[in-house]
Every structure is written in structure tokens, then in C-alpha cells.
Amino acid sequence: MPSPPPHRTSPERMRRGDSGSGSALNRVPEDEELVSENVDWELEEELLLEEQGFYIGSYKRLVALYTLAPLTALAAFALLAILPYVAYRRQKPHPPTYPYPPILPFPLPEILASVALYSLTHLLRSPIYALSAVLVPFPLPATLLSTTLYTLLSTFARLFTLALLLVQKHAVYANPTWQDSAFRRVWWAALGWAAAETVVSVHQGYAGLALYREVLVHPFTPQAPTDLERTPLLPPRPAAPDPDSELDQDLDQLVALKAREELEDIFGLPLIRIPAFIPCLQRVNSLLLSIGLFLLLGASQYGPGMHWGLLVLAAVTHLLLAVLHAPIVLPRLGVQGAAYVGAVVSLGAFFTGLGVWDGVS
Numbered sequence: 001m002p003s004p005p006p007h008r009t010s011p012e013r014m015r016r017g018d019s020g021s022g023s024a025l026n027r028v029p030e031d032e033e034l035v036s037e038n039v040d041w042e043l044e045e046e047l048l049l050e051e052q053g054f055y056i057g058s059y060k061r062l063v064a065l066y067t068l069a070p071l072t073a074l075a076a077f078a079l080l081a082i083l084p085y086v087a088y089r090r091q092k093p094h095p096p097t098y099p100y101p102p103i104l105p106f107p108l109p110e111i112l113a114s115v116a117l118y119s120l121t122h123l124l125r126s127p128i129y130a131l132s133a134v135l136v137p138f139p140l141p142a143t144l145l146s147t148t149l150y151t152l153l154s155t156f157a158r159l160f161t162l163a164l165l166l167v168q169k170h171a172v173y174a175n176p177t178w179q180d181s182a183f184r185r186v187w188w189a190a191l192g193w194a195a196a197e198t199v200v201s202v203h204q205g206y207a208g209l210a211l212y213r214e215v216l217v218h219p220f221t222p223q224a225p226t227d228l229e230r231t232p233l234l235p236p237r238p239a240a241p242d243p244d245s246e247l248d249q250d251l252d253q254l255v256a257l258k259a260r261e262e263l264e265d266i267f268g269l270p271l272i273r274i275p276a277f278i279p280c281l282q283r284v285n286s287l288l289l290s291i292g293l294f295l296l297l298g299a300s301q302y303g304p305g306m307h308w309g310l311l312v313l314a315a316v317t318h319l320l321l322a323v324l325h326a327p328i329v330l331p332r333l334g335v336q337g338a339a340y341v342g343a344v345v346s347l348g349a350f351f352t353g354l355g356v357w358d359g360v361s
Contacts, residue, residue, distance in 0.1 A: 055272060057216045062209055062272055069205060069279035073198045076284050077191065080291065084187050088178045088359060097170040097181070110185055111192035113164050117157040118196040125150055143328045151319045155311075158297050161189055168301040176299040178359045183298075190294035194287045201286070205279060208271045211260050214253070216272075268331025281339045288346040293318060295353025310356065317349050 100106055132146035162168075167189075171182040263271050293314045300310035323329055324338045333341075354360045 054215045054217050055212065055270065056218070057272060058218070059209070059213050059216050062212070062216075063206070065276040066205055066209060066279060068276055069283055070198070070202045072280040073202070073283035073287070076287050077195060077198075080287055081191060084178075084184050088183070090179050097172065098166065098185070107185070107188035107192075110165060110188040111195070114158075114161050114189045114192035115196040117161045117164075118193050121150070121154050121157045122196075122200060124153060128153070140328050143326050144323065147322045147326050148319060151315065151322045155293075155297070155315045155318060158193065158294060158314075159301075159311075161193070162186065162294070162298055162301060165189065167298055171302070174302070176302050176357045178354075178357045183357055183359075186294050186298035187291060190291040191287070193294065194290035197286055197290070198283055201283070208263055211256050211263070212270075212272050214256065215260075266327045266330060267335055269335070274335050278335055278339050281343060285339070285342040285346040288350040289318075289321065289342075292346065292349030292351075292353040295357055296349070299353075299356040306356075313352075314349075317345060321345055 098106075098109075100109065104112075128149050129142075129146040132142045132149065136142040136145055165185060167182050167185050171180050173180045173182075177183065260270070267274065296310045296314040296317075300307045300314070321342055324333060324341055330338055351360055
């Protein structure tokens, strides 16, 4: 029996048939040229806007995306807060030997002490930088000096927090172990420090975004995309009721412009160009690093054999990350690169601190 003749398809059927609307035959060269011209016009419009100090985007959308950072920090804080009670559940819990007052039960003293000491070190950041700039007139050495001094101050403040709480004095065991009540006290002191740091960082992030509120514009879609000589539409400036108000508006714009330039010098790019997941990663890094450093410093108080080694390890780890985020180093490394390196170092510090307290065996 002869085989059936092969199925033949006409060009018209190919145009209408299986390939659908995405077929190459359906593409009109004029449409591709129109799309290409639209893209070119949008790119040129964005470049023209940035030359004039404006950016395409929505302020509400940027704020909504940045809100992921505090939400991520809150979720990570909650998970880390319950971790000692889930992963390090003691079979025979010892009653706390620290004399907690009735109005300040555990862990309020640990949280309040660490928040207070962090607030003090944060207030001293600007004077330390000003002092370093006076002592060293060159930008790079002055930045490195201020970063080193602030790191040493922060390490000392963490040690003073643990000494103020009498962690080692009221420890049950002679060596650091997660079965000791001191482990949870150090853990909560670290969470308090990280919580204060998160609040400050999130506030600074929102304040930085607010500097771009007046320079964010919506893209203008032209009816004739081939007209590339068109000047992008800028937001109209509200008329001032009197010359003094107009002068105040000019001064406010100059102050905001100066602040934006300073931020861009620190990060190496506009703040609104930083991907949304980077602040989220930074907040998680901050929590892990704080716990790791506090565990190392808490274990260093148990005996002279491990005192200086753990103290130096904590200080060097913190100094490494501080230098990576210094205003002169960060633009060269990149915000994303610094965040990734910070994630690796923070995880290392976290598990090293747990290992010192026999938490990873």
C-alpha cells in the first residue's frame, strides 16, 4: 500500500497557523524600528534627566521597596530570638543567678544596657571623624584612622556592656557553654545592640530616600518617538508666595543637593540605584555579626587563656567590615560586593561564636 503523500503547508497557512502571533513572519520591520526608536528615546531621556539632576522613578515605589529591609530585619530578629530556646534547649535549666529587679525581668537589662552603649558610640562617631580629620589632613589616612578608632570604641563598648551586666560573675559553669544561663544573656545583649543599630540604619535609609523626593519624575512617553530633540518634562516648581519663601526653597534644594552628592560619594552611585535586596541582606548581616561578636567577647571573659585571642579576633573581624564600608573604600568595592563579603564574614563570626560556646558540636 503506497504511503500517503507528505503534508504540504502553504506560506499563507504558515503565516496563520501553528507559529501563532510570535512567528517571525508576523514581525513587521516597521514595528521593530519603532520599538528600537522608543528604547533609544527613553535612554536619551533618562541621560538628559540625570544630567539635570533628575531621575526617573516613583518615590512611593522606592519607599515600598525599601520597607522590605525593616520587615526582613524584624523577621530575622524574631527567628534569632527564639533560636536559643529551640536549638539549645537545656534539659535541666538553672535558675538565673543574676539579681533581676521585679520591674526589669530577663532580658530587659541586657537589651537596655546594649542599646544605651550603642547609642553612646553612635553619638561619638562624628566627633571621632572630625578629630581624625584634624590629626591627619589627608582623606584616606583620616578615614582609616577614624574607622579604626570607632571600631576600637565599639569593641570596648560591647565589653563594657557585658561587664556592666556581670555576665561572667553570675555564670554557672567555669567555661563558656550554651548550657549556661550566661549564653542566653550574652545572646540577648547582642540582639539589643543589633536592634538599636537596625533602627538607626533604617531611619538613615528613609532619610536618604527623602532627599530624592523632589528629583524623581515620571517618564514622558512621546507621540512621535523620532523627535529626540525634545526636552524632558520636569516637575513644575510651585510658586512661592514671597521672595523670602522662594529663597528658603532655593536653600533647601541646595542642601538636599549637597546631601545627595555626599551620599553618592559614599556609596559610589545614587542611593535609589541600590537594589532592594541589598539593604535586606545588610540587616541580616548586622544581626549575625552582632551575635557573633558578643559571643566571642563574652567567652573572652572566662579566663586568661582565651581572653586576648578572642578579643583580638572580634576586633579584627569588626575592623575588616568597617574598612570595607568606609567612604573611600566602598565606592571602589561596590555596595553589592561589600554586602556579599559582609555576609560571609558575618556568618563566619556567628558560627565561630557558637563554636566557642560549644554550640556547633
